Amino acid sequence: MSRDGKTEQSIKDAAKKIFLRKGFSGARMQDIADEAGINKALLHYYFRSKEKIFDQVFQEALETFFPRIIEVINSDLPLFDKITVFVREYITTLTQHPYIPLFILHEISQDPQRLIQKLISMQNEFRPQKFIAQIQTEIKAGMIKSVSPVQFIINMLALCIFPIAGKPMIQGVLGLDEIQYRLLLEQRITEVPKLLIDSLKP
Amino acid sequence: MSRDGKTEQSIKDAAKKIFLRKGFSGARMQDIADEAGINKALLHYYFRSKEKIFDQVFQEALETFFPRIIEVINSDLPLFDKITVFVREYITTLTQHPYIPLFILHEISQDPQRLIQKLISMQNEFRPQKFIAQIQTEIKAGMIKSVSPVQFIINMLALCIFPIAGKPMIQGVLGLDEIQYRLLLEQRITEVPKLLIDSLKP
DNA sequence: CTTTTGTTTAACCATTTAGTTAATTCAAAA
DNA sequence: TTTTGAATTAACTAAATGGTTAAACAAAAG
Numbered sequence: 001m002s003r004d005g006k007t008e009q010s011i012k013d014a015a016k017k018i019f020l021r022k023g024f025s026g027a028r029m030q031d032i033a034d035e036a037g038i039n040k041a042l043l044h045y046y047f048r049s050k051e052k053i054f055d056q057v058f059q060e061a062l063e064t065f066f067p068r069i070i071e072v073i074n075s076d077l078p079l080f081d082k083i084t085v086f087v088r089e090y091i092t093t094l095t096q097h098p099y100i101p102l103f104i105l106h107e108i109s110q111d112p113q114r115l116i117q118k119l120i121s122m123q124n125e126f127r128p129q130k131f132i133a134q135i136q137t138e139i140k141a142g143m144i145k146s147v148s149p150v151q152f153i154i155n156m157l158a159l160c161i162f163p164i165a166g167k168p169m170i171q172g173v174l175g176l177d178e179i180q181y182r183l184l185l186e187q188r189i190t191e192v193p194k195l196l197i198d199s200l201k202p
Numbered sequence: 203m204s205r206d207g208k209t210e211q212s213i214k215d216a217a218k219k220i221f222l223r224k225g226f227s228g229a230r231m232q233d234i235a236d237e238a239g240i241n242k243a244l245l246h247y248y249f250r251s252k253e254k255i256f257d258q259v260f261q262e263a264l265e266t267f268f269p270r271i272i273e274v275i276n277s278d279l280p281l282f283d284k285i286t287v288f289v290r291e292y293i294t295t296l297t298q299h300p301y302i303p304l305f306i307l308h309e310i311s312q313d314p315q316r317l318i319q320k321l322i323s324m325q326n327e328f329r330p331q332k333f334i335a336q337i338q339t340e341i342k343a344g345m346i347k348s349v350s351p352v353q354f355i356i357n358m359l360a361l362c363i364f365p366i367a368g369k370p371m372i373q374g375v376l377g378l379d380e381i382q383y384r385l386l387l388e389q390r391i392t393e394v395p396k397l398l399i400d401s402l403k404p
Numbered sequence: 405c406t407t408t409t410g411t412t413t414a415a416c417c418a419t420t421t422a423g424t425t426a427a428t429t430c431a432a433a434a
Numbered sequence: 435t436t437t438t439g440a441a442t443t444a445a446c447t448a449a450a451t452g453g454t455t456a457a458a459c460a461a462a463a464g
Contacts, residue, residue, distance in 0.1 A: 028421070039443050102308060105367060115374040166363070172310065173317075232450090
């Protein structure tokens with residue numbers, strides 16, 4: 001037997017691949033079975049329904065993603081260091097999982113409630129309160145400009161996520177090949193923190 | 203008879219609404235027929251297939267979108283004014299059509315070739331060459347920092363598009379209601395140009 | 405009034421798709 | 435070696451879905 005969960009894992013891997021690329025409504029159970037090299041009935045043997053498999057994929061996509069941010073954002077690093085590390089880590093992670101951002105954005109848009117549920121079940125692990133407080137402290141200390149912390153966080157996320165989520169569009173419009181695009185993303189690892197930190201300097 | 207293209211228009215409107223919200227694979231012909239208040243067969247009478255209706259919706263989504271940018275970006279405005287006007291116009295437009303960004307990003311991701319085709323058929327109306335040249339001129343004249351024009355354009359798009367495309371995610375994570383979010387977007391109309399222009403000052 | 409032409413619908417068809425069932429394979433325990 | 439129980443499959447079902455057809459309908463043309 002293929003015990004020790006080898007089959008289950010290969011199904012999960014296949015489901016991840018298909019769902020991340022096609023989304024829930026675009027994915028077919030047969031595609032997943034083919035990708036995993038198994039019979040379609042085996043999908044239902046391990047996971048009961050399309051919804052159930054998708055839920056695990058969505059959950060993992062969320063976990064692979066948000067938590068990696070939280071660690072840095074809730075750390076005790078000085079603000080500017082934190083921004084630099086966050087952007088580097090985040091762009092690197094997203095580059096390694098290029099389908100995740102658009103997948104998450106699209107599926108949350110389809111059903112915002114799903115995110116709310118997950119956030120509750122994860123006990124709001126991602127709550128950038130500490131980061132917001134840190135920004136406010138620096139403002140009061142006169143170390144940085146008086147900016148809206150929420151706006152700043154959105155800027156930071158936008159500058160990291162959009163180049164990955166919008167890659168095919170940007171490539172199409174600006175006519176960039178894969179090599180050019182990889183270079184461009186590498187540059188951003190140093191340029192985006194500079195821009196963000198500059199925007200805070202008084 | 204409902205002549206003078208009234209029916210056709212109401213079908214297009216319905217299709218737009220459904221496709222923009224659900225995407226191609228998530229949309230059902232029956233949903234569109236119901237939304238338009240007509241029989242499903244009538245959809246095929248006016249448009250031959252799901253693909254054909256979708257194509258029109260995609261085309262219009264692209265047209266409502268890109269061209270509005272081009273006008274500003276290809277105008278003769280001074281650089282800083284251009285940035286200010288572009289961001290204001292773009293955030294305003296996107297706010298009025300909140301489903302468009304994610305729809306475009308998602309569908310291009312599903313089939314990047316579709317965009318390429320459209321760009322060709324639109325004879326590359328959107329080519330920010332003039333804007334890139336303008337930035338380069340300003341750099342040579344020592345008026346602004348030596349930045350990568352492409353990176354700058356990506357930053358500009360990211361800061362405008364992401365807050366709309368990622369609205370449900372941002373709302374969920376930061377716990378913002380509709381009123382707070384609208385206010386936040388209004389603030390960005392003045393804050394984003396400041397940030398972008400600051401990032402160019404030597 | 406009748407004919408003609410374009411519009412709209414009810415009913416239908418073929419395919420796709422998620423999910424089920426019953427039989428089979430296979431590894432390991434007895 | 436036989437038995438047992440989980441893993442796997444082929445074949446199937448029911449519902450959904452995109453698309454078609456033929457008839458009904460409405461309005462303009464004759």
